Amino acid sequence: MIEAILRYEFLQNAFFSGLIIGIIAPLLGVFIVVRRLSLIADALSHVTLAGIAGSLYVSQNFAALALLNPIYLGIIASVSGSVLIERLRRLYKHYEELAIPIIMSGGIGLSAIFISLASGFNTDLMSYLFGSVSAVSRQDLWVVLAIAAVVVIFLLLFFKELFVLSFDEEYAKASGLPAKWIHLLFMIVVALVIAASMRIVGILLVSSLMTLPVAAAMRLAKGFKQAILYAIIFGELAVIMGLVSAFYLNLAPGGTIVVTSILILLFVIVSKKVTIRNKEAAL
Amino acid sequence: MTNPIIQLQNVSFQYDGTQALNNISFQVEQGDFLALLGPNGSGKSTLLKLILGLLKPASGEIELFGESIQSFKQREWIGYVSQKSNAFNSGFPATVAEVVKSGLTKKIGLFNHYPKDVDKRVIKALEAVGMENFATRNIGQLSGGQQQRVFIARALIAEPKLLILDEPTVGIDHENVQSFYDMLVKLNEERQITMILVTHDVDIVSEHISHVACLNKTIHFHGYKNDFDHISEQKLDAWYGHKVRKIH
Ligand SMILES: Nc1ncnc2c1ncn2[C@@H]1O[C@H](COP(=O)(O)OP(=O)(O)OP(=O)(O)O)[C@@H](O)[C@H]1O
Numbered sequence: 331m332i333e334a335i336l337r338y339e340f341l342q343n344a345f346f347s348g349l350i351i352g353i354i355a356p357l358l359g360v361f362i363v364v365r366r367l368s369l370i371a372d373a374l375s376h377v378t379l380a381g382i383a384g385s386l387y388v389s390q391n392f393a394a395l396a397l398l399n400p401i402y403l404g405i406i407a408s409v410s411g412s413v414l415i416e417r418l419r420r421l422y423k424h425y426e427e428l429a430i431p432i433i434m435s436g437g438i439g440l441s442a443i444f445i446s447l448a449s450g451f452n453t454d455l456m457s458y459l460f461g462s463v464s465a466v467s468r469q470d471l472w473v474v475l476a477i478a479a480v481v482v483i484f485l486l487l488f489f490k491e492l493f494v495l496s497f498d499e500e501y502a503k504a505s506g507l508p509a510k511w512i513h514l515l516f517m518i519v520v521a522l523v524i525a526a527s528m529r530i531v532g533i534l535l536v537s538s539l540m541t542l543p544v545a546a547a548m549r550l551a552k553g554f555k556q557a558i559l560y561a562i563i564f565g566e567l568a569v570i571m572g573l574v575s576a577f578y579l580n581l582a583p584g585g586t587i588v589v590t591s592i593l594i595l596l597f598v599i600v601s602k603k604v605t606i607r608n609k610e611a612a613l
Numbered sequence: 614m615t616n617p618i619i620q621l622q623n624v625s626f627q628y629d630g631t632q633a634l635n636n637i638s639f640q641v642e643q644g645d646f647l648a649l650l651g652p653n654g655s656g657k658s659t660l661l662k663l664i665l666g667l668l669k670p671a672s673g674e675i676e677l678f679g680e681s682i683q684s685f686k687q688r689e690w691i692g693y694v695s696q697k698s699n700a701f702n703s704g705f706p707a708t709v710a711e712v713v714k715s716g717l718t719k720k721i722g723l724f725n726h727y728p729k730d731v732d733k734r735v736i737k738a739l740e741a742v743g744m745e746n747f748a749t750r751n752i753g754q755l756s757g758g759q760q761q762r763v764f765i766a767r768a769l770i771a772e773p774k775l776l777i778l779d780e781p782t783v784g785i786d787h788e789n790v791q792s793f794y795d796m797l798v799k800l801n802e803e804r805q806i807t808m809i810l811v812t813h814d815v816d817i818v819s820e821h822i823s824h825v826a827c828l829n830k831t832i833h834f835h836g837y838k839n840d841f842d843h844i845s846e847q848k849l850d851a852w853y854g855h856k857v858r859k860i861h
């Protein structure tokens with residue numbers, strides 16, 4: 331495998347992108363999960379799909395744009411989706427979760443239109459839906475790297491504010507923190523990470539890489555930093571094992587990564603139950 | 614000389630048409646220990662939220678530390694423990710130390726990192742509320758009263774000049790309520806922290822406080838605690854529209 335990675339550029343692209351995503355997706359995922367925003371990640375990934383499908387359609391029909399990388403329109407769609415969701419959440423103050431089905435169905439509806447305009451599914455689109463080991467280009471890798479840099483800078487600047495906002499929103503506002511702006515920035519960064527992750531795990535499974543490692547980490551962690559550390563370890567494990575098995579078994583990496591995450595989660599849940607039972611038995 | 618820390622002038626507020634507060638005027642001075650009394654729905658929490666800037670008054674003026682609330686920037690001078698502070702997601706992965714540390718966020722300011730001595734400050738704040746042995750525990754696994762103490766430590770770590778507590782003893786058992794108030798009195802006396810306390814424990818708190826305000830949409834009484842003790846129970850009944858028992 332290592333030999334193959336050294337030899338083939340496409341494998342390098344896929345693996346390095348995967349390693350980076352395995353860090354940034356669970357890292358932001360911790361904030362998403364504790365703030366109960368998991369479904370928003372799902373909604374945004376479907377909006378991203380609309381951008382991708384739109385881009386594929388445009389490339390098919392306008393020769394000048396034939397080489398346009400769909401990731402860019404995907405990013406634009408995802409970020410606009412995140413801003414729209416915030417608008418809607420403010421409009422329906424008492425039914426904030428209404429924003430999710432509205433944006434999600436909007437995303438799927440647009441995707442369906444673009445897909446049928448582009449005369450149906452093709453392998454390209456399949457690779458965006460479920461991820462791909464072979465389709466990641468050098469350009470995609472650079473985009474992933476740039477987005478990772480944005481995530482790191484954002485967290486270096488706002489980590490303590492994000493923690494307060496996640497733990498106790500009213501307290502954050504009462505302390506005079508610019509809660510609204512930090513939240514909006516956060517949603518935009520989440521949208522960027524979703525767009526970055528889709529190349530490897532695929533649109534339909536992006537949100538699982540943000541939530542499953544966190545779900546496992548929360549079973550074990552007492553503190554916040556600890557939860558982040560565990561989530562990243564589980565995320566990386568899932569990505570590495572998922573990519574290797576996808577490569578050898580010729581499967582879509584989105585599927586293998588998510589199934590690995592679920593296995594890790596099950597393992598953590600069961601082993602925690604067992605240790606608790608042993609402790610009780612020892613008493 | 615007196616320094617008003619809070620000054621309200623003819624403040625009114627309504628939620629979507631329902632009047633919650635009507636023409637409130639009063640002031641709180643440096644070192645006061647004010648108990649805010651009133652039945653459920655009388656607007657106590659609303660009044661605190663106006664002072665904290667979480668809500669904007671429909672009319673009237675609010676001044677904090679001699680400055681109009683719109684231009685007041687030193688929010689870190691005000692510590693706040695809300696009525697719903699126990700309502701956080703109890704599965705939240707945070708240690709007690711992490712929660713207390715987060716009380717410094719505003720004081721340190723955007724883009725800055727925690728100072729080197731932050732862990733010492735966390736322990737000091739926890740010591741003030743008698744929770745120093747719980748620093749590494751998960752916040753969700755503490756009892757309601759212990760959590761309440763942690764939230765007070767979170768407010769104390771920024772060394773506030775004013776502490777606003779909205780029914781902090783809900784969920785604390787009777788024995789511990791007494792020691793809880795002793796702790797507040799100590800903070801008030803030793804550190805000169807001005808206190809505003811919403812409570813229904815009139816009997817327990819009355820020996821410690823300096824001022825009382827009775828609220829029911831409007832302020833019915835505001836003054837020294839000694840004067841409050843002389844108010845007849847009939848008057849209180851009239852303000853609150855039901856029987857009130859005063860315990861000495
Ligand atoms: N978010 C809100 N929207 C609409 N009305 C509200 C809201 N919050 C409070 N109210 C109303 O405003 C009035 C005052 O409420 P407030 O919470 O200030 O009372 P309180 O004195 O703190 O009561 P309690 O002792 O129960 O805490 C009540 O009639 C309440 O129904």
Ligand SMILES: [Mg+2]
Pocket residue numbers: 657658659696779
């Ligand atoms: Mg209240």
